[in-house]
Amino acid sequence: MIYLYDSPLGQVSYEWDGEACLHVWLERHEAAKTSNKNPVSLWLDAYFNAENASLPPLAEPATPFQIVMREGLLNIPAGEVRTYGEIARALHTSPRAMGQALGANPLPILIPCHRVIAAEGLGGFACGIEWKKNLLKFERGF
Numbered sequence: 001m002i003y004l005y006d007s008p009l010g011q012v013s014y015e016w017d018g019e020a021c022l023h024v025w026l027e028r029h030e031a032a033k034t035s036n037k038n039p040v041s042l043w044l045d046a047y048f049n050a051e052n053a054s055l056p057p058l059a060e061p062a063t064p065f066q067i068v069m070r071e072g073l074l075n076i077p078a079g080e081v082r083t084y085g086e087i088a089r090a091l092h093t094s095p096r097a098m099g100q101a102l103g104a105n106p107l108p109i110l111i112p113c114h115r116v117i118a119a120e121g122l123g124g125f126a127c128g129i130e131w132k133k134n135l136l137k138f139e140r141g142f
Contacts, residue, residue, distance in 0.1 A: 004032035005044050009134045012109070014040050020057040023106045026127040040110075047109065050142040058107060065093070069101050069111075076115040079139040083119050099124070109135070 005012040013029035015022040021040045035041040039056030046053035055074075061067045072091050076082050084095040084102075091098065102113040103126045114135045117123050125132035 001033065002029050002031045003035040003038070003041065004028060005035045005041055007044065007048050009048075009131070009138060012044065016040050016056075020059050021107060021110060022059045024108050024110060026108055026131045043110070048138075055110060058110065065101065069098075069105075073102075073112050073115065076112060078112075078115075078142050081115050081117045081136065084116055084123060085119060087116055102126075115139075 001017070002013055002015050005014065010026065011028040013025040013027065013032040015024075016038050043053050043056045061070060068091050072087055084098050088095045088098040098116070102116055103124065105111055105113045105126070108114065108127050108131075114125060114127075114132045122129060122132055122136075
């Protein structure tokens with residue numbers, strides 16, 4: 001089922017199948033229903049209140065690289081950033097491959113791809129550069 005969550009930064013939609021979060025959209029999804037208290041909405045409540053919480057169960061990564069990428073992204077503390085090059089070196093890949101993988105991240109915010117920036121500037125963000133700017137600014141206030 002797809003749920004809607006009203007965050008302080010805008011509407012977030014997410015797909016929760018009762019066992020795992022399958023997808024997150026940083027916008028209102030046309031099929032979204034008002035959120036109920038499931039593990040994803042509880043995690044989002046904690047996140048937007050600058051509280052620590054364990055991630056809800058997530059969809060399994062599609063590839064072995066995505067497993068490594070998730071771990072690398074989850075190791076970037078809120079309010080901090082790393083460059084595509086730094087993450088690529090740590091994960092033994094290229095910055096371009098890293099950028100492509102980040103752009104395909106189905107779980108933004110939960111898997112914090114917004115914390116990866118270009119060497120000179122913000123770089124891209126599949127959910128829109130304004131979301132990236134706002135998430136980084138929000139996290140710096142934690």
